[in-house]
Amino acid sequence: MTTPGAPTAYPFPPGRQPATPKTAPEPSGPSEPPSFQSKFLSPINSLYETFQTKRKALDLPSPGIYENLHGEVRNVFPSVMMFDGAKFEIGSVMSQNPAFQVSHQLRWGSAGYPNTYTFNSIFANERSLLRGQIDSDGVLQAIGHYFWIKSPMMAPSEPGSPEQQQQPQPKVQSTSKATAQIVPPDSQGNSMLNLEHDYVGSDFAASLKLINPNPIDAAPQYAGGMGRRLSGKNPQPLWGSSFTGVFVLQYLQSVSKNLALGGEYVLQRIQPEMEDSVFTIVAKYQGKPSVVRQPPPPPPGMPPLMPLDPVYTWTTTFQPSSGVMHTSYHHKLNQRLELAAELQALFGGGRREGIATIGFKAETMFAQIKGSIDTQGKVQAVLEERLAPQLAFTITGEMDYTKPQGGAGRIGVGFQLEA
């Protein structure tokens, strides 16, 4: 990811570059007499500076990116770790810095999921993260991140792995992300491309996403003959964009120490003739960090405690157009026990439906237990036991009591070796 101009300056370490700058230094502003523009704009500038100083003085916390909303709750519920059948995974840590890991995963014996082999590789340094995953059907999942502001070494955790390693991140982050899913030409399924840029400021977060952007799709067919060039070989519409895709704009702003507000705007333009947009609003309330309930420090080798994590988080997202509401509540009782509750409800369209889930996550020195139950009668539980630092054993179980004959159950057994 080097720019074409970079190699010329490459052999010189920063600060020891040749003393022959190609471009003359630009005249510096302050030495010049104030121009008309600066005189005219100075009240606005000073107002802006006052605003920024006031804003800095408030010392608002970062709200976190929009995608991580409800993330505390998702991390408590076992659903992301659920699988059935058997899973066997071996991973090699090839290098720590830069992080380079590969892993092989086998899954078999599941009723709803075909037997698969997956190869996973990750490469990460402080500027970028690359991750490629290919399975036995030939489907490639590719992820690339570029950190415009250097990030401390991230330990990329597996999607199903329990510990989402939270290392202190810089306060301002600017990350470009690209995600692609590519299926082999002769199989079903769609290839997908997702381009995204996230900017996390000191008290706000914004992201822009383009999903399957295609600037040269077929021209729209609407408006009958109107607006079409009717003469010539290929009649073409004179207006109407042929840019298709799904475009998402997300913004979160902390308005007080506890409260963050924001929204999401989704514009769907999958075909040039169809356009649809959805707006979602969100409020997130976080309780103050607690310094009271601190357990004794863990033995060396254990993940560090996070005394500054908020005690509770309450998040609500609401889509006015469809009437879908999603509320979640996460409470950290102490460093080892977390509780979560979630309500997903639909008001509107003449329907009133809802599903509520409660769950917990408990951690001991060598094990992690998660459980949840929802109002549709589904009970899920996961036990992950660390037999040795590099060896983990997982059992998952699910019981769906709404199914006939007393319910349907699924269990999964997993084994993970990483060295």
Place this chain on the structure above:
Amino acid sequence: MALEEETRERIMRVFEWGKRAFHVGFIPFILYLGFTQSSPRPSLLRLISPLAA
């Protein structure tokens, strides 16, 4: 702005070709980066088994 149908198809063909190249080349590219940038250079056997030295 609408492109001529032929141009559009040509661009799509190039894009398809690029997609194929990416599909085949992405994971080898990660492995290449990993092996060249890591120090000390890990042994190839560790690709298969973490127990290899």
